[in-house]
Amino acid sequence: MAPTRTSDHVSLKRKPRLRELVIQSLLFVCGLLSIFVTAGIIYELGKESLLFFGRTQWQLTNKPIVADIAPADTRIEVGPIGTPLREGDTLRLDQEVLHLIAIEDSIYVVERGVQDTAPASHAAGAVLHKGVDPSLAEFFTGTTWAPHAGQFGVLPLLNATLMVSGIAILVALPLGLATAIYLSEYASPRARNTLKPILEILAGVPTVVYGYFALTFMTPLLRTIFGQNVVQIYNTASAGIVIGILILPLVSTISEDALNAVPRSLREAAYGLGATRLETAVRIVLPAAFSGIAAAAILAISRAVGETMVVALAAGAGPAFTFNPFQAAETMTGHIVRISGGDLSYDSLDYNSIFAIGLMLFVMTLALNIFSQYIVRRFREVYE
Amino acid sequence: MTDIAPAAAATAAIESKDLSIYYGSFQAVRDVNLDIQPNRITAIIGPSGCGKSTVLRAFNRMNELIPNVNTTGEVLFRGQNIYKSDVDPVEVRRHIGMVFQKPNPFPKSVYENVAWGARINGFKGNMDELVHNSLTAAALWDEVKDKLDQSGLSLSGGQQQRLCIARAIAVRPDIILMDEPCSALDPIATLRIEELMRDLATEYTIIIVTHNMQQAARVSDRTAFFSLSDDGKRAGMLMEYGDTKTMFTRPEKKITEDYITGRFG
Amino acid sequence: MSASNLQQRHRTGRVWLVVFQVALLTGIVALTALLFNILNGSFGYVAIEDTIAPQDLAVNGVPLEEQDKDTLIQVLQAHISAGLFARYEFDKPFAERSAGEVYDLILERVVEPKFVAQWSLYETLTNRDAIRQTAAQDFPNARLEFRSWLNSHFLRAPQSSYPEIAGVRTAVLGSLWTIGIAVLFAFPVGVAAAVYLQEYAPDNLINRIIQTNITNLAGVPSIIYGILGLAIFVRALGHFTSGVAFGASDPTTSNGRTILSAGLTLGMLVLPLIIINAQEAIKAVPSSLRQASFGLGATRWETVWHHVLPNAISGIMTGTILAISRAIGETAPLVVIGASTFIQVDPEGPFSNFTTLPIQIYQWTARPQSVFRNLAGGASLVLLGLLLTLNATAIILRNRYRRSL
Ligand SMILES: Nc1ncnc2c1ncn2[C@@H]1O[C@H](COP(=O)(O)OP(=O)(O)OP(=O)(O)O)[C@@H](O)[C@H]1O
């Protein structure tokens, strides 16, 4: 073999590796893209929500003016039909904004051309719009959600979301935890290897199929058990139970991982003290895995809060402030789907409102997810 | 170390000056000055954790693949400090190859294993010939000539390690670094690799880390003994360096003698 | 400790074991109920009333099913108004229609079967005689037929407001189109991001932020992606997603509620999943391979391209298929970005309006008439079949991967 080796003088100098540089930049941009997605979510949700809260929403009152009016008139006569107005309301006629000072039967005493608009002439038959300002306080305390009637309380939607999630976690946590204990502490490896994939099928079924299941199976079942008069066709109980089934594999898988992470030595120590299998599982292993299980539960709640199709199909198609799980009530997600399912025009009240609700949903689930990650991190520290 | 004339030191194949290496804030290696002579086998020995592998990897900048490693001092190769900021570690590794503790052939054919490195390094000649020559040089050709298109993983452990050596020499490095290349092999495979190293030494400079004192004594021309500092900081330091024969018969330091005779380590 | 105390403890243990087993069983029962419920809706008796019975349409003793195209056209012409016939001719000349299409037209317009009542599979199996009686009493003109709602006509036919002739063809095509676009977008970007994070990213603030961000994005409810898609793809980029910018559609009628918008939205949704799964697959590649490659003087990209990716690819594919399975079943985001409720023509390309299989299931389930629930059941079977195929592919890939290592 001829020693045709590199010549005595070699340069180790860095040569510009253009290809490497281009590729690395491209890869970095792809990594960065996920940041843009988040930024996009926050920006769009924030922007449109601000529009929702920061802008006067004009509602059609169907109330016409009876006679032509000139720019100087401050007393205008209105017809008897349409939504009644109150003193202090802000009104709009075409482009002009008016302030309603007093009502004398069918005569409205108004201040003309407010909010930087110019008084103008209006023809008889022009219809009044009423201005409504959604406020944050009303958003979080109002118990009626009817934006077109000027009521912006998100509580009915929030309440329904919490009820459905609550029912779901009431179903999923005990079942999931008991399943996890059985699989990790009792089942033979063989049984575990067959049972786990079966449960995981549940996680792979599309949520719309769960919605179908809720409406065509769970609701009739509940109505048979509790009575047709007690249980409405749409109700939060059915949706909640079915979402509970949907998040069951999530709870059981993560809980089982947490249980498995408990060191063997701990179990052996318990057995060595004469504890039974149950006592070891429940008194020793379970508390040691507590934070992992808590993380699983929180993640499951987050999932339930964001779940959409089941509630859209089975929980109800109208906001209702009720604590009765057998009554219909629309959740935040269900509302978004229903509103946007129709022909949603941009910059309308509805369009802005789904962003406001969406922002709230985003914040709720994000907080839950971060909380769950925080717990998981704490949990790691315990075992290192 | 009296036998090294200053002139010889000037022609060192590779040389470290005040080399210190840190993992985060932990100093794993302190102030190592080591000049490796060309076309010789240099063995690095010492107790576990004294930084042998770390020093070896410093010779071709493989430490950079580990996060948070910091290197100070110089490593001179052909008169250039390979840690200078304008030096490309990829270029360095093309001249200074490496064989690892556990055989790690690529999950590709035997042929590809040898050819790949040469190809990415821009080899334009006859590839079949290069593969043949490299495998012959690694004393593997006869055993694999009929299975060149089989997976490198289908070979025995010893064959795999020789394949890794063939792969390393196919890119024509000047220096081959070997980190305990025989520790995962049985005695017969080990013997074959040792013979191979002696053959390769006529052409290559070889640095080998080993835990096996007999191996160091058998194959190496020179031996560097590392140990942990006794100041409680557990930093690895070069304790003694010299001709293997001298080191194993008349070590200068007590600690070297203790280690070589198996009194600690 | 006395013996009876120990006995007591063992008894408690046994009781709780039963509780645990019951919990597990409940999960399995729920799954069984879920699947059975779909089958229950997808098969069963229907009572059908025909305006004209098919056997009355026999010509010279040749039954309708066996007639050739010309005869079929004559039959059609004889039974529908001249105006309607002319309109069909205008829509698509009969010369260009296949015999099957004409046959379908006859069924739709001449035979005009009407489902007057339908029963679930469970009722059909357990209550056959009672159903026969009821049907004979309440619908004397109807014939009773055991129907599989999942049938070849159902797969071939476009959406329709008549349950008798409705099918899932447009929806299935819409699903495939949207998924295709989602994958085209999310797969390369996701794998690239995963490669960046695993192989390139130094451990610094920005990369930690990217990683945390991806984890959190994976937990964002899918409907939020729908809202984002509505704001960005449908509205802000409507000029492009509608195809107007490329001259592909008519600016006066088209909008951004297209397959392209839907695909990109789903792509964003599965992106974090693909990244996370690909990262896992890349992590599983032994680092000794990378060291060997670097030791030979390979650059980072040479190492990634020649060693890391080939060894991670089956894992990446498996993860991607799982992510696609998730996307195929997604409904809410597509409803939000405005999947069209009623689409009868096959999607022609990325700028078409669309509907998808899950949306179809949603709309049929939401209809008050119970007959549409049967259609929803059939469509659910199609969807589950699609998912099963995908997952089987993933499992095969995974097994092959295991063997090769
Ligand atoms: N990746 C790493 N991160 C942090 N510390 C490390 C890392 N690798 C090695 N060290 C530390 O650096 C010191 C030297 O390690 P090194 O692997 O070089 O020792 P060694 O002499 O090769 O030991 P052995 O004979 O066991 O292979 C040890 O204290 C070790 O714990």
Ligand SMILES: [Mg+2]
């Ligand atoms: Mg070592």
